[in-house]
Amino acid sequence: MIGQLIVLLAGALTITVLTVIIGPAVFHYHLLQTDLPVGSAELVHIERAYRDALALALGVGLVVALLAAGLVTWNLARRLRQTLHGLTTAVDELSRGHYSTRVPSVGAGTELDSLAATLNDMAARLDAVEETRRQLLSDLAHELRTPIATLSAHHEAMADGVIEPEATMPILAGQTVRLSRLADDISEVSRAEEGQLPLQLHPLAVDDLLASALKEWEERFETAGVALRRETALPDSVAIHADPDRLAQVLGNLLSNALRHTSPGGAVTLSATTHGSTVEIAVADDGEGFTAEDRSRLFERFFRADSSRTRENSGSGIGLTISRALLDAHGGTMTAASEGPGRGATFTIRLPRAIADR
Structure with a gap:
């Protein structure tokens, strides 16, 4: 506010010098160009009238301008102070661990x-x-x-x-x-x-990824009496930019969940398709499925939809959480769908295709 007032006073001083010293001199020079004799009463009266009118206009204008500028400056300074006080208070509260603190917007500027x-x-x-x-x-x-x-x-x-x-x-x-x-x-x-798992990204053929997962899991599925099928319409050239070990971990989590939730005689299908610049890999089973309420919590840590199973025979409830975080690090997503209990479940992975492949 003091800085604003200094600028206003400097402007007022400049205007005063111009109107008191320069203005009357110019006016007097033009009066001398008339036919009025120098030193006449008429000439003196005209110059006095000019100075009085100019002084009155200047004085009133300066007072009004100073009042208006002072009011605007005071209001702006008050708003800035309120905002800065709110910011300071909020930062202090956050430093004390009160993370629910919020700063109200008072419209102090963009x-x-x-x-x-x-x-x-x-x-x-x-x-x-x-x-x-x-x-x-x-x-x-x-x-x-x-x-x-x-x-x-x-x-x-x-x-x-x-x-x-x-x-x-x-x-x-x-x-x-x-x-x-x-x-x-x-x-x-x-x-x-926290995004701290190391990833070794390089082009990876989707067909090789699925073949490796099938080879790793087919014996366990056969032992459990569950059929493991593969459905894919992808050409061999379709590739993604990924870490093969981490994606194998994701597919292993999904296949393990599908095997655990599918009864003997059931089937699990591993499929892959492309949609534009995206590759979709799906793991579908005809097992227990889950409810709409469970779907919103499937990716939460320690959540288990199979509440009827013992904890020794069920998973830790972390596999899907880790899988989603790994896919997020790859720039991909994972979704889950089921038509209800006893009607199976489908987990779909979406990953961007490798740039060279696209």
């Missing part, structure tokens, strides 16, 4: 409003991260509770002589393996969601 919107977006992201952290800790505590309780119960039983050590060792070993696997899954899903 730049400050944009800054406030950016700060609100950052706060929303921090709030989401904090909510994810809390949910992760809650889920992890829930997952650890069962194996820890089993280990504790069997140790007490051995200590009391109720169970022989030889009989309980397989159970203890199985729960220990489960805890180790859970720790590995938690580490991998955290790195995947």
Whole structure:
């Protein structure tokens, strides 16, 4: 505000000098060009009238201008101060961990409003991260509770002589393996969601990817009595830019889920098609399926649609979360569809085709 007032005063001083010193001199020069005699009463009266009128107009104009400029400057400074105070308060609250804090928009200009919107977006992201952290800790505590309780119960039983050590060792070993696997899954899903899993991207033929997955899983499907089929209408030249090991991990998760949810005598189909610049790979089964309510939660950590199964026989509930994060790192997506319980499920992967292929 002081800077604005200095500019206004400098302008007022300049106008005063021009109108008080230069203006009357020019006016006097033009009067001398008339027929009025120098020093006459008429000439003196005219010059005095000019100076008085000019001084009155200048004085009133300056007062009005200063009042208007001061009012506008004060209002602008007040709005800026409110906005900056809100930004400072919000940053202070965020630094204290209050991620629900938001900065109200007071219309202090495009730049400050944009800054406030950016700060609100950052706060929303921090709030989401904090909510994810809390949910992760809650889920992890829930997952650890069962194996820890089993280990504790069997140790007490051995200590009391109720169970022989030889009989309980397989159970203890199985729960220990489960805890180790859970720790590995938690580490991998955290790195995947943070985009920290290393990817070795290079052109990969889709046909080779599917053939490799079928070769790896056909024996397990045969042992379980579930048919594994392949349907593809792709030419051999169709390729994607991807990490073969990571995509094999994604397909392995999908095929493992399909096998676990399909009864003996059922079938799982692995197919691939192209749609413009996108390759779609689908894993479809005729097994248990899922409800519309479950579909919105399938990719959440630790969520299991197969609630009737024991946790030892079901997955960790992290495979789909890791798979979606890996596909996101490849610039792709994954969707799930089912017509309802008992009517099978289809998981579809969409990846961009390699530039050279397109």
